[in-house]
Amino acid sequence: MRSHSAIPYRPGQSGDVVAGLLNDGRAEAVARVAVAEAQRRGARLRFVQVVDQDVTPEERADADQATFRAAVRALRGYRGIPCRFEVVTGDPTDTLVDLARSAAALIVGADDSPRSLALRIATLVSCPVVAVPVQAA
Amino acid sequence: MLRLPRSTDAVATLLDAVLAVGSELDLDVLLPRLVRSACYLVGARYGSLGILRQDSSGIAESVTDGLNPDDLGLLGVMSSLDVPVMVRGQAFGMLSLADKVGGLDFTEDDQALVQALAGAAGMAIDNARMLAETRRQQQWSEAISEMSQALLSGQDERDALGLLVSRACSAAQADLAAIALVGQDGALVIEAATGVNPRAGSIVGTPLTEPHWLAVLESGEPLLLVSNEGETAADPSAGLLRAASGLEAHGQTALVPMSVGLGHIGLLVVAWAGDEGRVAYDSAEPLKQYADQAAVTLTASSAQRDRARMEVLEDRERIARDMHDVVIQRLFATGLGLQSAARVAGHPYVQNRLAEAVDELDLAIKDIRRMIFALHQPATVPLDEEVRELALGFRAPLGFAPIVAVTGELDVVAEELRLDLLAVIREALSNVARHAQAQRVLVDVVIDRSAVRIGVEDDGVGFTETGRRSGLGNLQERAAHHGGTMMLISPVGVLGGTRLDWEVPLGATDSQG
Numbered sequence: 001m002r003s004h005s006a007i008p009y010r011p012g013q014s015g016d017v018v019a020g021l022l023n024d025g026r027a028e029a030v031a032r033v034a035v036a037e038a039q040r041r042g043a044r045l046r047f048v049q050v051v052d053q054d055v056t057p058e059e060r061a062d063a064d065q066a067t068f069r070a071a072v073r074a075l076r077g078y079r080g081i082p083c084r085f086e087v088v089t090g091d092p093t094d095t096l097v098d099l100a101r102s103a104a105a106l107i108v109g110a111d112d113s114p115r116s117l118a119l120r121i122a123t124l125v126s127c128p129v130v131a132v133p134v135q136a137a
Numbered sequence: 138m139l140r141l142p143r144s145t146d147a148v149a150t151l152l153d154a155v156l157a158v159g160s161e162l163d164l165d166v167l168l169p170r171l172v173r174s175a176c177y178l179v180g181a182r183y184g185s186l187g188i189l190r191q192d193s194s195g196i197a198e199s200v201t202d203g204l205n206p207d208d209l210g211l212l213g214v215m216s217s218l219d220v221p222v223m224v225r226g227q228a229f230g231m232l233s234l235a236d237k238v239g240g241l242d243f244t245e246d247d248q249a250l251v252q253a254l255a256g257a258a259g260m261a262i263d264n265a266r267m268l269a270e271t272r273r274q275q276q277w278s279e280a281i282s283e284m285s286q287a288l289l290s291g292q293d294e295r296d297a298l299g300l301l302v303s304r305a306c307s308a309a310q311a312d313l314a315a316i317a318l319v320g321q322d323g324a325l326v327i328e329a330a331t332g333v334n335p336r337a338g339s340i341v342g343t344p345l346t347e348p349h350w351l352a353v354l355e356s357g358e359p360l361l362l363v364s365n366e367g368e369t370a371a372d373p374s375a376g377l378l379r380a381a382s383g384l385e386a387h388g389q390t391a392l393v394p395m396s397v398g399l400g401h402i403g404l405l406v407v408a409w410a411g412d413e414g415r416v417a418y419d420s421a422e423p424l425k426q427y428a429d430q431a432a433v434t435l436t437a438s439s440a441q442r443d444r445a446r447m448e449v450l451e452d453r454e455r456i457a458r459d460m461h462d463v464v465i466q467r468l469f470a471t472g473l474g475l476q477s478a479a480r481v482a483g484h485p486y487v488q489n490r491l492a493e494a495v496d497e498l499d500l501a502i503k504d505i506r507r508m509i510f511a512l513h514q515p516a517t518v519p520l521d522e523e524v525r526e527l528a529l530g531f532r533a534p535l536g537f538a539p540i541v542a543v544t545g546e547l548d549v550v551a552e553e554l555r556l557d558l559l560a561v562i563r564e565a566l567s568n569v570a571r572h573a574q575a576q577r578v579l580v581d582v583v584i585d586r587s588a589v590r591i592g593v594e595d596d597g598v599g600f601t602e603t604g605r606r607s608g609l610g611n612l613q614e615r616a617a618h619h620g621g622t623m624m625l626i627s628p629v630g631v632l633g634g635t636r637l638d639w640e641v642p643l644g645a646t647d648s649q650g
Contacts, residue, residue, distance in 0.1 A: 076358050080422065
């Protein structure tokens with residue numbers, strides 16, 4: 001699939017689209033939505049994997065691998081989307097709120113709880129927050 | 138529709154402006170010129186062209202001329218004029234003019250003039266884009282055909298891979314290009330690299346073991362990593378490779394799997410330094426085509442080599458069969474004939490001579506049997522190829538590829554000597570890499586009927602007594618074992634340099650291997 005944006009990507013011209021990934025099996029669904037959003041905006045796509053402080057280095061590496069693969073799968077068919085991959089240790093809400101300050105959009109997975117991550121973040125940042133629902137298996 | 142102003146002066150200025158914009162084919166020149174011409178046309182002190190994003194969600198970038206009234210806090214106070222620029226029926230951007238000379242308002246005539254100019258500019262922008270795209274495609278198709286020819290022409294594979302990366306690097310206007318291929322053991326190893334930094338060559342031989350490389354390889358899809366100024370690398374694995382080849386973390390890196398059908402034989406890694414993101418972005422698609430074409434061609438050329446090797450094997454098989462079935466049988470029959478002749482020969486002298494002839498024939502048959510056995514041995518890599526391979530392995534520690542010349546009858550070198558010969562060259566090159574600080578190394582192997590001679594000459598700092606003894610003692614021992622000699626000459630030239638001469642005779646000591 002040929003996907004060329006008419007507007008060439010220029011670093012620093014606009015905020016990034018940030019995909020907040022957790023190693024919870026939903027990373028690929030979140031990544032897919034983020035890819036489409038970055039493509040639409042001609043923005044860079046920043047995949048941020050948030051891991052707990054108390055994970056072992058092995059668990060961290062496993063999580064990184066799983067989400068990286070999910071991101072790469074989500075990018076299939078989209079060429080030339082500028083990407084960045086990060087693993088950040090810390091609290092998911094704080095970390096993502098911090099990143100979203102300079103972002104064009106933030107994409108996270110939705111959960112059912114009334115105090116969901118997406119809702120908490122959406123009240124704290126000014127950029128659009130997209131909550132990706134869990135796909136029915 | 139468009140209403141042209143009545144003033145002929147204005148029309149003449151418009152025509153000038155249209156010509157100025159329409160004659161330019163480089164967007165980086167065209168767009169500023171458009172803004173300046175528009176300002177001039179209507180007497181605006183400030184002009185800007187805001188280029189829209191593809192989804193029209195906002196301005197991607199602006200080209201401005203004059204002092205921005207926004208900065209002066211005057212916008213809204215003064216006159217302004219906005220005209221859209223359309224390219225192929227799609228909004229490309231908004232041309233905004235402000236602050237007409239003399240504090241006047243823009244007139245309807247002004248608007249008509251700028252609209253006419255914007256219409257001409259739309260066509261010029263379209264032309265410029267098509268031309269740029271055509272040029273880019275042409276460059277890539279030249280790169281692809283040159284690379285395919287090099288790979289298929291049967292020249293040395295390493296040279297061909299070197300050309301593959303250097304053409305990718307220049308066509309993508311990149312600062313680093315490297316190719317990593319999946320070896321027989323499944324490991325992904327960098328086989329060739331080139332770049333603006335001389336250190337680029339030093340990453341050759343590096344295995345790419347981090348899981349991210351393999352994930353990209355298996356996905357078969359190119360990945361474009363972008364890191365802005367002040368940020369760490371966009372991916373840790375790619376960041377390490379950038380650093381090793383002398384590139385800063387900030388910039389773009391394209392990881393492009395090389396696919397044949399559903400399989401992937403390697404990765405093409407192309408990197409750019411700094412903020413020039415546009416060229417990396419535009420290169421993603423052609424790079425994938427280039428990488429896939431390279432993959433197909435590499436597979437074809439390796440099949441070609443396999444076929445050539447197969448033909449050699451088949452040839453050997455046939456010769457062995459012929460010798461066994463025809464030559465040996467005939468010699469055997471002759472021997473039997475002579476033996477029966479000896480029995481009826483009366484004279485003891487004749488009997489003796491016939492017996493000797495039969496013994497000779499027996500020896501000949503044994504020789505031929507041994508040759509047939511040798512022909513059935515698995516084909517090993519030819520000695521010259523092995524020496525070249527070994528020398529090129531030092532490309533990374535040396536910082537350049539040694540020049541290798543192997544001449545003579547390579548087949549006469551028996552296995553034991555062959556191993557020593559390779560060990561000597563390895564030791565000599567590693568000495569040069571560790572101590573000589575050389576810019577050039579020449580490895581010269583000459584084999585004739587009487588001797589094997591190895592010369593390793595560098596243009597480095599010359600030989601000092603200290604530190605290099607152990608390796609040299611080893612070389613000396615290996616020479617002595619074959620009844621040969623070793624000599625070290627330094628300096629070789631006016632400026633220094635060292636030459637190692639290692640020579641062993643060929644003959645009785647090694648004839649059995």
